[in-house]
Amino acid sequence: MRIGLQAMNIFLEGSKHAGVSRTSLCLLEALLDNNLHEYVVFIRPDFECPSHWTAMKHIKIVRTWSKTRSWAILGRELAPLSHHLDAWFSVSGPVPKLPMKVKGSLVHDIFYRTYASTFTDHDRQIHERMSKNIARYSSFIACNSVATANEFSAAYGIERDRFVPLPFGIGQVSSGSAVTDTKVRLSELGVSSNKYIFSISTLEPIKNFPRLLEAFNQVAWLDCFNGVNLVIAGGKGWNEGETLDAVHKFNLEDRVQFLGYIADADVPVLFSGAEFAVSASLDEGFGVPLLEAMHYGCPLVSSDRAAMREVGGNLPIYFEPTSVNSIANALIDGIKRTNREELISSGFERSKQFSWQKSANLLLKHMSKLANE
Numbered sequence: 402m403r404i405g406l407q408a409m410n411i412f413l414e415g416s417k418h419a420g421v422s423r424t425s426l427c428l429l430e431a432l433l434d435n436n437l438h439e440y441v442v443f444i445r446p447d448f449e450c451p452s453h454w455t456a457m458k459h460i461k462i463v464r465t466w467s468k469t470r471s472w473a474i475l476g477r478e479l480a481p482l483s484h485h486l487d488a489w490f491s492v493s494g495p496v497p498k499l500p501m502k503v504k505g506s507l508v509h510d511i512f513y514r515t516y517a518s519t520f521t522d523h524d525r526q527i528h529e530r531m532s533k534n535i536a537r538y539s540s541f542i543a544c545n546s547v548a549t550a551n552e553f554s555a556a557y558g559i560e561r562d563r564f565v566p567l568p569f570g571i572g573q574v575s576s577g578s579a580v581t582d583t584k585v586r587l588s589e590l591g592v593s594s595n596k597y598i599f600s601i602s603t604l605e606p607i608k609n610f611p612r613l614l615e616a617f618n619q620v621a622w623l624d625c626f627n628g629v630n631l632v633i634a635g636g637k638g639w640n641e642g643e644t645l646d647a648v649h650k651f652n653l654e655d656r657v658q659f660l661g662y663i664a665d666a667d668v669p670v671l672f673s674g675a676e677f678a679v680s681a682s683l684d685e686g687f688g689v690p691l692l693e694a695m696h697y698g699c700p701l702v703s704s705d706r707a708a709m710r711e712v713g714g715n716l717p718i719y720f721e722p723t724s725v726n727s728i729a730n731a732l733i734d735g736i737k738r739t740n741r742e743e744l745i746s747s748g749f750e751r752s753k754q755f756s757w758q759k760s761a762n763l764l765l766k767h768m769s770k771l772a773n774e
Contacts, residue, residue, distance in 0.1 A: 607640030695748030
């Protein structure tokens, strides 16, 4: 097949290279590795295209128009015809309205509806328009979990068999050079405590850091948490001030460290050095931090949400993310666990169920099936 891939939401570095951008890139890279198909990749005019993309003979790179709105209204509609495409897939974003037998997009969540207060009005409107386009004009819908498929199906009245849940992989396409001395690197990153709990996410309302900090304040002064700090990595997002204010409110300046956006090579270091990792999100479409924790050898404490259970199985200690007391109790249970090595081994084995290559293969298999029907 000759497949059009819309990849205009991808950023290769900095704090924007997180969340949807990061997972979109990982899936795109896995798709491009399959040379049984031809790909036409549509990117932003200012996107610095990776050199290995241009070196692949089965890939054509097309820079979209500088006027984004014009591309959305007209350019995307003309692309399937002008580039003689057999199929279309948006790693994120709308699809052309032009009738095509094989046409779909990747859906990450519907939190703009279920957690509307954690989004700006403008962002909610953008997500709603995009989702209505996908629901109406796609012949299939890829998604990051069964939970997302069920929620999107119910919200937009779409037959469940149109969805293709994918077993996403970790968030690093490549971790770069391996770190040889973990303790030295942790010190270089500014981690001041030998013992710490680790959490990684963009600082934004859906990630629920204010409640996590309040819960940590309840337990930080207990004997079992003596010398144990909370280390948080991730770039600043929308309304991050509430998270930063919580540190001062609870006088946690000496017990909580914000590392900001970190390089891919440092993600394994921070997970492997932690007592355990905590993911306190109000919800997740998939739960990449959970998968990364299992892959890099770190026990888990997690919000009890459907997508996160799909990833973590029975390995994490789960809590209700809207309850500070529930989070606090889970933190205590997490620090008191004595079966660390068993949890690490089981987590690594479970992480093998997920990968970007498996996701790409499932997606391409489904697209080929639709093309041959």
